[in-house]
Amino acid sequence: MIKSLYTRVVLIFLVSVIGGTVIAFFVATWVFKDKLNENLHVALSNFGQDFVRVYETIPPSEADSFVSGMKQLDSYHVRIFDKTGQFQSYGTLQGHHIANVTMEQVNKVLRGEVVRVNTDGISSILLGLPLKTEMGTKAMFVEPLAPSSSTFLVKWIWSFVTYSLVTGSLLILAASMFLIRPIKRLTYATRRIAAGDFNVKLNIKQSGELGTLARSFEEMIHDLQQLEQMRREFVSNVSHEVQSPLTSISGYAIALKQVDIAPAERGRYLDIIIAEAERMSKMSDSLLKLSLLESQSQQMRLVTLRLDEQIRRVIVAIQPQWSARNIRFELNLRPVTLTADHDQLNQVWTNLLGNSIKFSTDGGTIIVSVKQDNKNVTVRISDTGIGISPEDQKRIFDRFFKADRAHSRKYDGSGMGLAIVKQIVSLHRGDIRVESELGQGASFIVTLPITTPIE
Template sequence: MKKHLISALRSERRRNYTMNASIVSAVFMIMIWAGLLTGFIMIGIKRCLHFLSPLQMPFVFLIVGLVVSVIIGTCISAAVASKIVRPVREVKKAMHRVEKGDFSQRLEVTGFNGEIDELIESYNKMAQELGGIEMFRENFINSFSHEFKTPIVSIQGFAKQLKKENLSEEKKQEYIDIIISESRRLTNLSSNILMLSKLENQQIITDKTSFSLDEQIRNCILLLEKQWTAKDISFDIDMQEIQYTTNAEMLSQVWVNIIGNAIKFSPEGSSIRVKLFKEGDVITAEITDRGIGMDQQTISHIFERFYQGDRAHASEGNGLGLPLVKRIVELCNGNIRVESQYGKGTNFIVTLPENG
């Protein structure tokens, strides 16, 4: 949106010059047509007024010519002005609708004036992008409300159950564990939202340090030991020793999220392959699981906020981990992509430039 607005503002002066040239051309054409039509009319009048004396004829021609020229010029000017002004009025009306929050209005290109057409195209692009932003905002609010409401309702429900006097000790412990789990989920959701909002407004990485990238990934695997040991998952690790410079704490979020997802979607007793290597000035990390995989529709939405392709595991996450991962990789001037087939596992590939 900003791009189109800036482009429109920068071309405003050029547009004014072109508009002036168009007006001058229109006036010139009006004068020519008015002169031609006046000439034809005067020839007709001369034939009708043959009874006038030679001295009266010039004065009559002058008066009639002036009147006819004014009438014809006014009519042609009104038609041309209407042709020029109408699209501008339409843009003005459409802008008023945008001010009121209606981004659905689109204008047709006139084909009459290049600069006016450019203005209309800029408006259409702006309205389209504003409409997309508004839709994204509404979806975000709806998803955000749902993600917060679900654990809160769950906590309230199980807290009420705990007030029952005849509740067994086993049930009490079960409900307490659920409340703790849902509270942790709320905490993670809040933390991820705050971090994602911060990173989206951040353009450069601060607090850079040099560290061992392969050692960082190993530490992230150990951090998730409880999860992968519970499912008897093993790791096939093939990593080169690589030094990297960036914000280490921020980059660790990438590996924790990707490896955590690999563990979550892997079947019990399976293995996860972690590969890290460097070719030229590009560092590549691949994390491959043998889980359920994803279809193409899921892959196309996987980095969107709150998107959860597998509803069976929806309660285990909040749909913010991968958008956070993508933003961190982008800040490192890197790239992340997914290779997956449903039922055959998933491979996340992260590429980072050597110099960050």
């Protein structure tokens, strides 16, 4: 089995061209056979008729002398038969083979018929014409000594075809190398990518299908490079987030083995171990939830709901968080009905409102507004907290990212909440963005379609 694409291209070209040329030649010969015969007989017939007119015009003795000096006899051989089968020849054979003439053919000509003998299907090699003289009717047979025009035409066509195939084959060999070169580059690049090397430059400047394939391949390399970077960051972040509680649990567990530890101190150590274990459990649950959302393994359960009522219920449910810090809410919730997954949206508002409470100062204000147009509804949640820097705003929705690293212990969390929020909003074909300045609070704007399309 031929595996090389280069060899396949060349062989397909050769088979196609050779097969097509041979078929076209025989089809054309078959279609124009009669026309070729008619055209190729003209020269031989004209010479024979001229020869006959010579004998019909001048006396036989003078005619013999005249025809013996004709230059056309260098190309034709003439035989004149009588009734007994005896003949007289004109023209020098010079090693040429002449055709046999039978008495049946001679008798046909003597009866006034014209005889044509064809041997190769196209060209005529023998022509018999009646010749009337003073001594009675004789049979004259003319045949060409030089190759006929039809034979020359066939040889010329075959030579042309042969040279064309040879030249075309050399050209297709060079063209195939030019066509296959980008594919070889793609194959080499694929092997490097499979080995983990994403610093691959194709340098393919062609247009058309190969150029499009090369552009798509380069985009794929870029996406894979980003994916690999994200994978490394994810592993690093998970290791960092897991290592911290594990260290605390291990340290306090070792401390509990001491015999002389006070009961109050022992209880505090146990509370820390339990808190760190719960932190790891929440992080694991968040990772699982985000994984299900990204893979869309968890089907959305779409229902028609009142968005303003849902947000009010979430605010009431988290009242212990904001009332203990004297945080005040300003609500501008216009009645809005939309189609969405109730539980997933509930998690969005819980996370965003929880973050606003967490990063607001005591006695601060959180403003929640809902607006609607013909197709979309916009929810804006603004606080008067510490704000987010422009650099952090670019990565605020990345998993494990914590905007305020310096106060990470003060503001507890795994950095997974906003990543989950963004994924839920994306599944609803919506958009989420942040507007913030350091020390001036932050606003999260969520835009959702009134009706979420089902795929």
